[in-house]
Amino acid sequence: xxxxxxxxxxxxxxxxxxxxxxxxxxxxxxxxxxxxxxxxxxxxxxxxxxxxxxxxxxxxxxxxxxxxxxxxxxxxxxxxxxxxxxxxxxxxxxxxxxxxxxxxxxxxxxxxxxxxxxxxxxxxxxxxxxxxxxxxxxxxxxxxxxxxxxxxxxxxxxxxxxxxxxxxxxxxxxxxxxxxxxxxxxxxxxxxxxxxxxxxxxxxxxxxxxxxxxxxxxxxxxxxxxxxxxxxxxxxxxxxxxxxxxxxxxxxxxxxxxxxxxxxxxxxxxxxxxxxxxxxxxxxxxxxxxxxxxxxxxxxxxxxxxxxxxxxxxxxxxxxxxxxxxxxxxxxxxxxxxxxxxxxxxxxxxxxxxxxxxxxxxxxxxxxxxxxxxxxxxxxxxxxxxxxxxxxxxxxxxxxxxxxxxxxxxxxxxxxxxxxxxxxxxxxxxxxxxxxxxxxxxxxxxxxx
Amino acid sequence: xxxxxxxxxxxxxxxxxxxxxxxxxxxxxxxxxxxxxxxxxxxxxxxxxxxxxxxxxxxxxxxxxxxxxxxxxxxxxxxxxxxxxxxxxxxxxxxxxxxxxxxxxxxxxxxxxxxxxxxxxxxxxxxxxxxxxxxxxxxxxxxxxxxxxxxxxxxxxxxxxxxxxxxxxxxxxxxxxxxxxxxxxxxxxxxxxxxxxxxxxxxxxxxxxxxxxxxxxxxxxxxxxxxxxxxxxxxxxxxxxxxxxxxxxxxxxxxxxxxxxxxxxxxxxxxxxxxxxxxxxxxxxxxxxxxxxxxxxxxxxxxxxxxxxxxxxxxxxxxxxxxxxxxxxxxxxxxxxxxxxxxxxxxxxxxxxxxxxxxxxxxxxxxxxxxxxxxxxxxxxxxxxxxxxxxxxxxxxxxxxxxxxxxxxxxxxxxxxxxxxxxxx
Numbered sequence: 001x002x003x004x005x006x007x008x009x010x011x012x013x014x015x016x017x018x019x020x021x022x023x024x025x026x027x028x029x030x031x032x033x034x035x036x037x038x039x040x041x042x043x044x045x046x047x048x049x050x051x052x053x054x055x056x057x058x059x060x061x062x063x064x065x066x067x068x069x070x071x072x073x074x075x076x077x078x079x080x081x082x083x084x085x086x087x088x089x090x091x092x093x094x095x096x097x098x099x100x101x102x103x104x105x106x107x108x109x110x111x112x113x114x115x116x117x118x119x120x121x122x123x124x125x126x127x128x129x130x131x132x133x134x135x136x137x138x139x140x141x142x143x144x145x146x147x148x149x150x151x152x153x154x155x156x157x158x159x160x161x162x163x164x165x166x167x168x169x170x171x172x173x174x175x176x177x178x179x180x181x182x183x184x185x186x187x188x189x190x191x192x193x194x195x196x197x198x199x200x201x202x203x204x205x206x207x208x209x210x211x212x213x214x215x216x217x218x219x220x221x222x223x224x225x226x227x228x229x230x231x232x233x234x235x236x237x238x239x240x241x242x243x244x245x246x247x248x249x250x251x252x253x254x255x256x257x258x259x260x261x262x263x264x265x266x267x268x269x270x271x272x273x274x275x276x277x278x279x280x281x282x283x284x285x286x287x288x289x290x291x292x293x294x295x296x297x298x299x300x301x302x303x304x305x306x307x308x309x310x311x312x313x314x315x316x317x318x319x320x321x322x323x324x325x326x327x328x329x330x331x332x333x334x335x336x337x338x339x340x341x342x343x344x345x346x347x348x349x350x351x352x353x354x355x356x357x358x359x360x361x362x363x364x365x366x367x368x369x370x371x372x373x374x375x376x377x378x379x380x381x382x383x384x385x386x387x388x389x390x391x392x393x394x395x396x397x398x399x400x401x402x403x404x405x406x407x408x409x410x411x412x413x414x415x416x417x418x419x420x421x422x423x424x425x426x427x428x429x430x431x432x433x434x435x436x437x438x439x440x441x442x443x444x445x446x447x448x449x
Numbered sequence: 450x451x452x453x454x455x456x457x458x459x460x461x462x463x464x465x466x467x468x469x470x471x472x473x474x475x476x477x478x479x480x481x482x483x484x485x486x487x488x489x490x491x492x493x494x495x496x497x498x499x500x501x502x503x504x505x506x507x508x509x510x511x512x513x514x515x516x517x518x519x520x521x522x523x524x525x526x527x528x529x530x531x532x533x534x535x536x537x538x539x540x541x542x543x544x545x546x547x548x549x550x551x552x553x554x555x556x557x558x559x560x561x562x563x564x565x566x567x568x569x570x571x572x573x574x575x576x577x578x579x580x581x582x583x584x585x586x587x588x589x590x591x592x593x594x595x596x597x598x599x600x601x602x603x604x605x606x607x608x609x610x611x612x613x614x615x616x617x618x619x620x621x622x623x624x625x626x627x628x629x630x631x632x633x634x635x636x637x638x639x640x641x642x643x644x645x646x647x648x649x650x651x652x653x654x655x656x657x658x659x660x661x662x663x664x665x666x667x668x669x670x671x672x673x674x675x676x677x678x679x680x681x682x683x684x685x686x687x688x689x690x691x692x693x694x695x696x697x698x699x700x701x702x703x704x705x706x707x708x709x710x711x712x713x714x715x716x717x718x719x720x721x722x723x724x725x726x727x728x729x730x731x732x733x734x735x736x737x738x739x740x741x742x743x744x745x746x747x748x749x750x751x752x753x754x755x756x757x758x759x760x761x762x763x764x765x766x767x768x769x770x771x772x773x774x775x776x777x778x779x780x781x782x783x784x785x786x787x788x789x790x791x792x793x794x795x796x797x798x799x800x801x802x803x804x805x806x807x808x809x810x811x812x813x814x815x816x817x818x819x820x821x822x823x824x825x826x827x828x829x830x831x832x833x834x835x836x837x838x839x840x841x842x843x844x845x846x847x848x849x850x851x852x853x854x855x856x857x858x859x860x861x862x863x864x865x866x867x868x869x870x871x872x873x874x
Binding site: 034035038041042043044045046047102103105106 | 843
């Protein structure tokens with residue numbers, strides 16, 4: 001191959017790519033769902049429900065599946081989590097509900113809660129049923145910034161409560177990370193857009209695309225023009241390695257590449273390196289590594305500066321990477337990007353360890369990895385500038401994100417926030433809970449006003 | 450290996466496991482397969498009068514599924530054999546000749562007239578079968594024609610027909626009893642009075658096993674309609690155990706051999722029937738569910754269990770539990786047990802708590818200890834009912850332990866709260 005050692009498109013045939021980016025999970029059919037549901041003990045005050053950030057009545061919906069009341073099961077799920085379909089696919093259940101399942105402590109084989117949730121929600125979606133209706137109109141108007149999970153969950157609950165919602169979305173499509181960020185094989189077949197359509201199906205929600213906060217709209221104007229504002233714009237910043245040569249060809253940020261991958265119908269046009277190095281330890285690192293492999297990269301190595309237990313990616317995600325042929329190297333951090341003819345050639349790392357105070361330090365030993373692509377996946381950050389905090393009333397931040405109370409209310413009157421732009425777990429399911437709680441708080445607020 | 454050979458009402462078999470009179474024993478093909486598999490005996494599916502054969506329906510069976518477990522209960526609306534009498538008799542004769550060591554009993558059901566019984570008994574005798582079983586139990590179809598349960602529910606008829614048969618044949622006569630009566634002793638005593646060599650029970654229970662909610666007809670559905678059927682399978686075992694124990698401890702029935710029937714699927718089930726006085730056991734549903742091969746574990750398991758208990762023969766355990774079957778009024782009201790939860794085995798499902806809290810005595814506390822769920826028995830509230838132990842999904846996690854009260858045993862007959870109590874001696 002002439003391009004050996006470099007990046008190239010179409011490393012795999014169209015068939016291979018189609019297979020590699022098809023649904024990673026085989027959905028449970030009715031028969032298998034009934035068998036799995038019959039394993040549930042219907043625990044009292046169930047640990048799985050307590051472990052779910054959106055508090056879905058898991059024993060309740062599983063019992064409904066077991067009696068073939070699948071519609072009832074789906075509604076039980078969606079009542080607490082309007083994106084129950086996405087969460088069934090992307091939730092790290094192995095550290096949430098399924099980890100808490102008493103079957104896990106009994107026999108190390110938890111109920112497949114995520115798969116059952118998918119069975120129920122898919123059943124409802126396939127039949128195009130709309131179980132939710134709007135309360136009588138309140139005449140109140142709420143602005144939502146960002147059409148990701150937090151914003152859409154908030155908008156849906158507000159619409160249910162009879163408020164009119166306008167969602168401002170900077171990108172051309174709604175869905176947020178479900179549309180632009182999650183690994184393609186977890187949400188195939190345009191699932192994110194189908195779910196958005198289901199959410200909007202309740203009515204009363206208008207989305208204005210191509211409207212970015214700080215560019216096309218301002219927080220102060222939204223506060224002036226609407227009865228309440230919900231901020232769910234996520235994280236706009238990508239963390240840098242702070243190494244020389246970070247901008248050279250071949251070095252890219254994982255988030256941007258995945259976004260392109262998700263929006264490209266013909267994955268064959270995407271160039272991928274033969275030898276790929278990923279730096280980071282979170283889900284994005286796993287997602288880019290596995291997808292690189294599935295695009296046809298030959299050697300993919302994740303390098304993480306700490307040990308497996310410190311990784312943001314769960315053990316399940318780490319296993320997924322390993323079974324996809326990705327090598328994970330722990331306890332090393334990048335020192336130097338080495339170029340050849342102005343193009344990435346290799347990355348030099350130093351081994352790390354913890355000192356007696358638990359701080360990360362170099363061991364003094366080094367190694368290098370040849371690479372024709374280097375992905376940075378070391379986290380994202382909140383960019384506060386679009387908030388217009390130069391205004392008279394600044395929005396209080398906490399740990400670099402928007403500070404909120406238990407109701408997801410910010411320091412500003414009539415402004416709520418949720419999702420990745422507030423402190424806490426950066427999980428889809430947490431974002432949905434934020435949006436739901438904020439909507440209930442907004443509703444109480446607007447009704448008492 | 451413990452000796453499983455049995456002699457029941459003078460009928461010998463190499464083990465106590467017989468196939469009950471039912472579809473698995475309808476013809477030589479099945480019966481030979483059963484004998485090859487190791488079954489000790491067979492009660493041939495019920496023969497009727499000579500003449501135009503019975504006609505059966507499609508469908509015939511219905512089943513109860515519980516929590517994914519198939520055929521926990523089973524029902525049928527099939528009638529007696531639908532093959533010509535002579536064909537059955539010829540096959541019986543041949544099978545008995547080929548398998549002399551196995552018990553071969555012929556089930557019979559003819560109209561309630563002495564002549565009818567006389568005719569058929571004579572023909573059965575010619576087959577050299579080991580005995581006959583009078584089918585007074587079938588609850589569906591035949592009972593509408595004055596046979597089966599229609600006879601078995603009237604003790605006078607049971608006695609009369611049994612007496613006829615005893616006078617008309619040299620073969621041992623077993624009487625199969627229907628459970629569809631208020632007191633099994635009525636028909637059991639009648640059989641004894643009539644001279645029966647033994648009784649077999651239970652036949653199937655009147656039932657509608659379910660309703661097809663689409664066609665709005667009871668299962669099994671026959672062309673849009675259904676009828677009540679005969680219920681059997683694991684779910685009826687408790688009914689059968691009760692009825693055989695009633696006969697086993699009835700002084701009037703003393704010495705009457707009992708062939709236990711009803712939901713027997715394993716050697717363990719069989720051991721329970723034997724413990725309550727059954728000399729042999731009869732099996733149908735389990736074989737219909739899994740095939741004849743289940744006999745392997747039944748024989749092997751029963752033998753091994755007897756060995757482990759130090760018994761060399763099955764007889765050693767027959768009736769051993771009967772002395773401990775008593776009436777409620779003889780139970781010791783001073784006996785006290787409470788639940789104990791093995792915290793290491795507990796998986797924190799909370800089912801013991803909610804069962805007790807919602808439906809019993811509020812005696813299991815739901816606590817948090819170091820952020821962990823923890824369930825603890827409140828001893829002074831626990832009445833020792835066993836509910837939590839059965840609700841708990843972890844075997845052995847909850848046990849009931851005796852709490853010595855220091856008080857002498859006290860039954861209701863002597864209890865101060867009993868207005869009719871007998872004076873203490």
